[in-house]
Every structure is written in C-alpha cells, then in structure tokens.
Amino acid sequence: MILIMDDVFKALADASRRSLLDRLHARNGQTLNELCDGLDMTRQAVTKHLVILEAANLVTTIRHGREKLHYLNPVPLHEIGERWIKKFERGKLAALSELKRQLEKRDE
Amino acid sequence: MSKPEFVYVTYIETTPDKLWQALTSSEFSRAYWFGTELRSDWRVGSPFALVMGGTTSDVGEILEYDPPRRLSYTFQHVLKEEFRNERPTKVVFTLEPHGKLVKLTLTHEGFGGVPELLNAISNGWPAILSSLKSLLETGNALAIPLSALGTKGV
Numbered sequence: 653m654i655l656i657m658d659d660v661f662k663a664l665a666d667a668s669r670r671s672l673l674d675r676l677h678a679r680n681g682q683t684l685n686e687l688c689d690g691l692d693m694t695r696q697a698v699t700k701h702l703v704i705l706e707a708a709n710l711v712t713t714i715r716h717g718r719e720k721l722h723y724l725n726p727v728p729l730h731e732i733g734e735r736w737i738k739k740f741e742r743g744k745l746a747a748l749s750e751l752k753r754q755l756e757k758r759d760e
Numbered sequence: 761m762s763k764p765e766f767v768y769v770t771y772i773e774t775t776p777d778k779l780w781q782a783l784t785s786s787e788f789s790r791a792y793w794f795g796t797e798l799r800s801d802w803r804v805g806s807p808f809a810l811v812m813g814g815t816t817s818d819v820g821e822i823l824e825y826d827p828p829r830r831l832s833y834t835f836q837h838v839l840k841e842e843f844r845n846e847r848p849t850k851v852v853f854t855l856e857p858h859g860k861l862v863k864l865t866l867t868h869e870g871f872g873g874v875p876e877l878l879n880a881i882s883n884g885w886p887a888i889l890s891s892l893k894s895l896l897e898t899g900n901a902l903a904i905p906l907s908a909l910g911t912k913g914v
Binding site for chain 2: 680681709712714716721723725726727729730731734
C-alpha cells in the first residue's frame with residue numbers, strides 16, 4: 653500500500669492532534685477559526701497540526717463559498733481496523749482450532 | 761447553500777476508468793457494497809435504486825454523469841418507516857488522478873434532523889470505501905458483515 657500507514661500512526665501519536673479529531677467528530681466541517689475557538693493552542697500550532705493530519709488523510713478540506721472547511725476523514729482508521737483487528741481475529745481462530753486438535757488428539 | 765455533512769477521501773491505486781466502472785456497475789458494487797446492486801441507466805434525470813437481495817432500499821435520481829470525473833445522485837431511504845418521509849440527500853463522487861493513484865472524494869449533504877440516519881451513513885461509507893479500495897487494489901473486497909456496523913440494514 654502506497655499510503656502512508658506510518659503517517660497515520662505518527663499523526664495519531666499526539667494528544668493535541670487527537671483532540672482536534674475529537675472536535676471534528678463532535679462537529680464536522682469547521683473553519684480554522686472555529687477549530688481554534690476555546691482551544692489552549694495558538695493558531696499557528698493548530699495550523700501545523702492540521703497539515704500533519706491532512707497529510708495522513710485523517711482530515712480533509714473542501715472550499716465552501718469563501719470558507720475552507722475541515723472534515724474528519726475516518727477512512728484510514730477503518731483501513732487500520734481492517735488490517736490489524738482482522739489479523740488478530742484470525743490468530744485467535746487459528747489458536748482455537750489448534751487447541752481443539754490437541755485436545756481431541758489426547759482423547760484418541 | 762448548506763455545507764456537506766460528510767466528506768470522505770480515499771486514495772486508490774487504480775485508473776479513473778476502472779474506478780468509474782466500479783462506482784457504476786452492479787458487478788462491482790455487489791462485491792464492495794454489502795451485496796447491493798446499483799440500478800440505473802445513468803442518464804441525467806434517470807431514476808437510481810439500490811437493491812439488496814431483490815429488495816429496494818434506497819431510490820434517487822441521477823444529477824450528474826461525467827465519466828470518469830464526477831458522478832452525483834440523490835438518495836432516499838425507502839425501507840424503514842421512520843426515514844421514508846425524510847427529504848432526499850445528495851451524494852457526489854469526484855475522481856482526480858494523481859500519478860498512480862486516484863483521489864476519490866465523496867460528499868454527502870442535505871440531511872434533515874434525523875440523527876439515526878446520520879449515524880447509519882457515517883458507519884456505512886468508510887466501510888464501503890475501504891472495501892472498494894481493497895477490491896480495486898487486490899481483487900478482494902473486504903467482507904464486512906452489516907451487523908458489524910451497528911446499524912440495522914440502513
């Protein structure tokens with residue numbers, strides 16, 4: 653996969669960036685001003701974090717009239733879930749069938 | 761003009777033509793969209809329907825058909841009583857080639873005040889888009905059971 657799993661994890665490895673994602677989850681489609689409102693971060697810091705989130709495709713922006721709106725993009729998170737959670741699930745199933753095989757062998 | 765409720769982006773290693781085909785053919789949609797068929801003749805103004813196992817779940821109208829760049833249709837759920845009287849929403853797919861990748865942007869807008877409908881949509885699209893990406897890049901769609909999404913057949 654060309655995209656950028658490392659970028660996603662790096663982007664998530666920061667509490668300020670996670671809180672920006674939480675804010676977008678609470679209300680999607682915000683301007684930079686709205687996102688900065690009530691936050692304990694400078695506008696420059698928020699901008700910098702948004703660039704990193706956008707590069708990881710966790711935030712996407714559209715032009716809406718004269719405004720630039722930021723949206724939470726959950727698609728990469730979904731891909732992480734598919735790749736990692738499903739993988740662990742398979743491991744559990746394999747372990748269970750091995751356990752079953754071993755137990756049944758002793759009964760013979 | 762109200763702002764879209766949802767904007768989703770995924771980058772898929774494919775060509776715009778293949779992605780366009782995947783967005784407009786039942787052969788593909790059955791694989792990545794929970795077994796759903798897309799029924800339309802894809803002319804602007806023509807009806808559009810989502811059909812799952814012979815049952816129509818959503819209907820709409822084709823608003824834009826500009827292959828392989830821009831596709832738009834309206835969307836109205838018709839199965840569940842509580843959503844049937846909601847006004848139609850609008851979906852827009854935009855395809856932009858970037859080297860070996862195609863950037864697919866999906867916007868969905870025009871929702872009334874029904875939180876359950878918003879929830880169902882926000883659970884559905886990311887799963888459908890990841891599955892579509894997987895299908896085009898590896899030939900395998902992700903088999904995501906509807907029940908895993910916490911919605912009941914919306």
